[in-house]
Amino acid sequence: MTDKKQLKKDVLAKRDALDQRQEKSAVICKKIVDSNVFKNAKVVFAFLSFGSEVDTKIIVDACFLQGKKLCVPVCKKDGIMDAVAVENMSDMVYNKFGIAEPADVTKVVDKTDIDLVVVPGSVFDKNLNRMGYGKGFYDRYFVGTRAKRVALAFDCQIVDEVPVDVYDVKMHCIVTEKQILGDL
Ligand SMILES: Nc1ncnc2c1ncn2[C@@H]1O[C@H](COP(=O)(O)OP(=O)(O)OP(=O)(O)O)[C@@H](O)[C@H]1O
Ligand SMILES: [Mg+2]
Numbered sequence: 001m002t003d004k005k006q007l008k009k010d011v012l013a014k015r016d017a018l019d020q021r022q023e024k025s026a027v028i029c030k031k032i033v034d035s036n037v038f039k040n041a042k043v044v045f046a047f048l049s050f051g052s053e054v055d056t057k058i059i060v061d062a063c064f065l066q067g068k069k070l071c072v073p074v075c076k077k078d079g080i081m082d083a084v085a086v087e088n089m090s091d092m093v094y095n096k097f098g099i100a101e102p103a104d105v106t107k108v109v110d111k112t113d114i115d116l117v118v119v120p121g122s123v124f125d126k127n128l129n130r131m132g133y134g135k136g137f138y139d140r141y142f143v144g145t146r147a148k149r150v151a152l153a154f155d156c157q158i159v160d161e162v163p164v165d166v167y168d169v170k171m172h173c174i175v176t177e178k179q180i181l182g183d184l
Contacts, residue, residue: 004163008122008134011122015053015122018154026058028153029152032150032152032175033058035184037184041068043109045083046059046060047072048073048101050098050100053152054120060089069085071084071086072100073137083109083141084107116147117138117145119138119150121133121151121153123162127170128174128182129164131162138169139168148173150171150173151171151175155179158179158181
């Protein structure tokens with residue numbers, strides 16, 4: 001196994017074993033919802049949590065309550081994904097990875113219209129580097145966007161140094177239950 005794969009495996013095992021995930025998720029989401037970046041954002045692209053990821057429900061609900069346009073990722077082939085607008089959470093289906101996606105995938109939002117991307121990931125470092133799940137969906141998506149890239153992670157996902165490649169896109173900010181790295 002490569003160093004990168006081993007690091008990802010170790011960190012994800014820690015994330016899977018974490019306790020008080022809902023409480024920690026709430027702390028993380030509230031930092032986002034209270035931020036000026038979120039308050040000023042008209043179009044928010046946020047992931048819907050899968051497995052042991054930070055639960056984004058509070059951010060999703062805040063978007064609906066505050067009349068923001070919310071879009072969620074829909075993965076296509078070859079590492080390409082769309083941001084698809086959703087008006088409520090009732091019309092979701094599960095894709096082949098077991099991730100919730102909107103049943104209606106026709107309302108694709110132009111990536112240049114997005115103000116804030118709420119980014120998932122596996123391992124992060126203090127220099128705002130990110131590892132995802134190994135398909136490059138987010139790295140490809142960020143090319144040609146102006147959106148602020150804010151990743152959500154539990155503190156156990158932050159390591160000293162993440163190995164990066166030329167195509168890896170850095171975050172502007174990483175929010176955990178204990179700290180905010182970069183600018184929110
Ligand atoms: N902008 C890009 N253009 C072309 N290929 C890319 C680009 N970004 C990533 N890739 C390809 O995607 C593969 C997976 O990338 P990487 O290992 O960085 O995924 P990741 O960041 O963990 O995944 P994700 O962004 O989906 O969470 C790489 O091997 C690389 O070849
Ligand atoms: Mg990457």
